[in-house]
Amino acid sequence: MHITVYGASGAHLAAEYYAAAQRFGGLLARAGHTLVFGGGQEGLMGACARGASAEGGEIVGVAPRFFDEPGILYPHCSRFVYTETMAQRKTEMEALAEAFVVLPGGIGTFEEFFETLTLKQLGQHRKPIVLLNTLDYYDDLVSLLRKAVEGRFLSRGCLELFSLCREPEEILPAIENARSLSGGIHRLEDYHR
Numbered sequence: 001m002h003i004t005v006y007g008a009s010g011a012h013l014a015a016e017y018y019a020a021a022q023r024f025g026g027l028l029a030r031a032g033h034t035l036v037f038g039g040g041q042e043g044l045m046g047a048c049a050r051g052a053s054a055e056g057g058e059i060v061g062v063a064p065r066f067f068d069e070p071g072i073l074y075p076h077c078s079r080f081v082y083t084e085t086m087a088q089r090k091t092e093m094e095a096l097a098e099a100f101v102v103l104p105g106g107i108g109t110f111e112e113f114f115e116t117l118t119l120k121q122l123g124q125h126r127k128p129i130v131l132l133n134t135l136d137y138y139d140d141l142v143s144l145l146r147k148a149v150e151g152r153f154l155s156r157g158c159l160e161l162f163s164l165c166r167e168p169e170e171i172l173p174a175i176e177n178a179r180s181l182s183g184g185i186h187r188l189e190d191y192h193r
Contacts, residue, residue, distance in 0.1 A: 002060070003028055003175070004036040004093045006112040007044035007103030017044055020134040021103050022051035024168035029057025031172055034078075036096045038089065039063035041074040044103045049074045062093050090115070099128040099175045104137040120161050128178035129162040130171050138164060 005028075007021060025048035028035055035052045037045050039061030052059050053076045061077035064086055073080070081096075083089045090112065102113045119125055131138045142164060148154040163174040 001098045001175075002034045002036050002096050003099045003101055004097035005045065005048050005101045005103060006038070006093075006105060006109050007048065008105040008109060009038070009040050009043035009045055010106070011042045013044070013104075014135065017104055017134050017137075018047040020132060020168050021045075021047035022054075024048055024101070024103075024132065024171060025051025025053075025057070026055045027168055027172060028052055029055035033172075034058040034060060036060045036062065036093055037074075038093070039067065039073045039077065039080065041072065044105065046074055048103065049076070060096065062089050062096070064089050094119075094125075097127055099179070100130070101171055101175075102129070102131045104132065104134055110141075117158070117161060121155075121158055128175045130174050130178075131162060131164050132168065132171060133164050133166050136166075 008017070021044040025035060029052040035049060035057060037049060037059070040046055040063070041049070049059055049061075059074070059077045060079055060081065061074055062081045062083065063073055064084060065082045067073055068082065081092055083092055094116065100116050102109060113129070113131070116129055120127070120129060133139065145154065145159060149156050149159060163178060165171050165174050
């Protein structure tokens with residue numbers, strides 16, 4: 001399975017974030033899955049790729065050509081897909097994915113998560129989405145979504161379109177569980193229930 005991973009590119013985060021990302025990369029590779037990621041060698045993306053590399057995993061980097069500079073891209077990808085723009089990069093990563101894993105990250109990661117969630121809510125895909133909640137990073141985001149449900153801005157069903165995992169070891173079982181379910185929101189009117 002091709003698993004697209006989104007996450008922070010920052011190099012100065014708490015060590016626990018890098019350790020969890022690297023652990024997940026190793027688990028993904030040992031299970032025979034392919035890592036699809038934004039191609040960066042820094043941050044949680046790079047840590048995940050290093051974990052996959054250490055286990056001999058298949059790694060597909062996707063990045064715009066203007067990132068192809070010394071020290072920016074992870075040098076041990078099995079293959080690289082170059083795009084012209086960031087928007088094309090995101091489209092390519094979505095197309096390659098059979099599941100999405102969202103590591104802790106900043107505004108770019110939030111945007112990727114919400115676009116993926118929105119597309120699933122609109123019935124444009126049924127791919128599993130999993131948030132890795134290292135150090136409770138996504139607690140406030142989930143609280144915000146629950147508040148939106150309480151205020152009737154979102155359907156309660158939207159909360160069922162993704163999984164929240166505290167540990168990397170929970171992610172692959174959550175993906176398999178989500179793949180076995182056929183639910184989801186497939187009509188716009190479901191959004192208002």
